[in-house]
Amino acid sequence: MNDNLLSRKIKADPLLSAVLLLIACLGGLLIWTVWRIPRPLPGLGEEAAVHLAESGVDNPVTAVLLNFRGYDTLLEVTVLLLAAITIWSITHAPFPPRMPDTSPVQAGAVRLLVPLICLTGGYFIWQGSYLAGGAFQGGAILSSALVLLLISDFLWLPRMHSLPLRLGLVLGPLVFMAAAVWGMLAQGSLLQFPPEQAGAFLLLIETACGISIGLTLAAYFAGGRPLTDLREEPYSADRGEDGPDGD
Amino acid sequence: MTVILFCFDILLAATLLWLAWQLLSSTDIFRAIIFFICFGLLMSIAWVRMHAPDVALAEAAIGAGLTGPLFLAALHRIERGYKKERRLDQDEERG
Numbered sequence: 001m002n003d004n005l006l007s008r009k010i011k012a013d014p015l016l017s018a019v020l021l022l023i024a025c026l027g028g029l030l031i032w033t034v035w036r037i038p039r040p041l042p043g044l045g046e047e048a049a050v051h052l053a054e055s056g057v058d059n060p061v062t063a064v065l066l067n068f069r070g071y072d073t074l075l076e077v078t079v080l081l082l083a084a085i086t087i088w089s090i091t092h093a094p095f096p097p098r099m100p101d102t103s104p105v106q107a108g109a110v111r112l113l114v115p116l117i118c119l120t121g122g123y124f125i126w127q128g129s130y131l132a133g134g135a136f137q138g139g140a141i142l143s144s145a146l147v148l149l150l151i152s153d154f155l156w157l158p159r160m161h162s163l164p165l166r167l168g169l170v171l172g173p174l175v176f177m178a179a180a181v182w183g184m185l186a187q188g189s190l191l192q193f194p195p196e197q198a199g200a201f202l203l204l205i206e207t208a209c210g211i212s213i214g215l216t217l218a219a220y221f222a223g224g225r226p227l228t229d230l231r232e233e234p235y236s237a238d239r240g241e242d243g244p245d246g247d
Numbered sequence: 248m249t250v251i252l253f254c255f256d257i258l259l260a261a262t263l264l265w266l267a268w269q270l271l272s273s274t275d276i277f278r279a280i281i282f283f284i285c286f287g288l289l290m291s292i293a294w295v296r297m298h299a300p301d302v303a304l305a306e307a308a309i310g311a312g313l314t315g316p317l318f319l320a321a322l323h324r325i326e327r328g329y330k331k332e333r334r335l336d337q338d339e340e341r342g
Contacts, residue, residue, distance in 0.1 A: 124304070
């Protein structure tokens with residue numbers, strides 16, 4: 001039925017058919033270009049492999065992401081923070097959510113699952129130094145635990161004080177920037193780490209970024225600034241909905 | 248073995264294209280989101296086949312695991328706001 005809809009639209013609208021023709025041409029050009037790419041592919045893979053020992057980690061992907069091209073990752077982490085700030089400035093989180101139908105089975109399962117998920121996320125951050133993994137993957141897994149808590153009526157976000165929440169959100173970028181500036185002061189170049197201490201630096205950055213990414217992604221899911229952020233006091237059910245403390 | 252893997256790759260690519268078409272042409276947003284999550288999971292298998300386990304992990308965790316629920320939450324908020332606005336007591340169109 002969708003195909004009928006589409007074909008009718010194509011007949012009705014010459015602009016759409018022109019656009020489709022253009023897309024087809026561009027697609028054909030893309031396929032032709034990919035076909036023509038010379039092999040073996042030119043790249044910096046070998047360069048990275050040669051200097052792997054200086055990076056402080058054994059996983060080439062982590063070495064490139066955090067050491068050789070740390071600048072990009074620093075900006076990526078900052079973009080995540082920027083998105084969280086934007087979401088907070090647009091709207092409030094709809095909390096406390098109206099979800100009275102959380103079953104005891106779900107609550108029990110969440111209690112068992114959350115520590116396990118946190119352990120897995122932490123392990124992925126740790127594993128990033130020698131296998132596939134790292135701050136983004138571990139942080140995403142951590143955030144899944146936080147999201148699971150949010151949808152199961154464990155209202156950690158509304159009960160959290162504003163200051164630790166904000167500190168958690170900026171922890172990753174702050175530690176990353178501090179390490180970058182330290183590299184500039186001690187080594188003479190931004191984000192340059194001495195080879196013998198690079199491993200410890202990268203682990204510190206990855207851990208801080210993992211925590212921040214987990215919190216940030218969960219804050220996206222919450223969908224806005226928590227109300228407590230304005231009240232400056234943790235939300236408690238018995239205080240009711242009346243306004244901020246005016247006394 | 249290589250023949251089996253080749254067939255698997257072809258099947259995977261075809262399924263990905265089919266899922267992409269389904270999710271783009273679906274008029275029901277809920278359905279589209281479910282297709283998106285499936286697409287993310289299969290895409291992470293495709294990344295594994297291209298020997299990029301790091302990207303596969305990120306795709307599975309962020310692409311499928313987090314963006315899907317994020318879309319669902321956004322849809323929930325949109326529908327709730329819509330209902331509050333219209334004050335209609337119609338049954339939900341989604342069956």
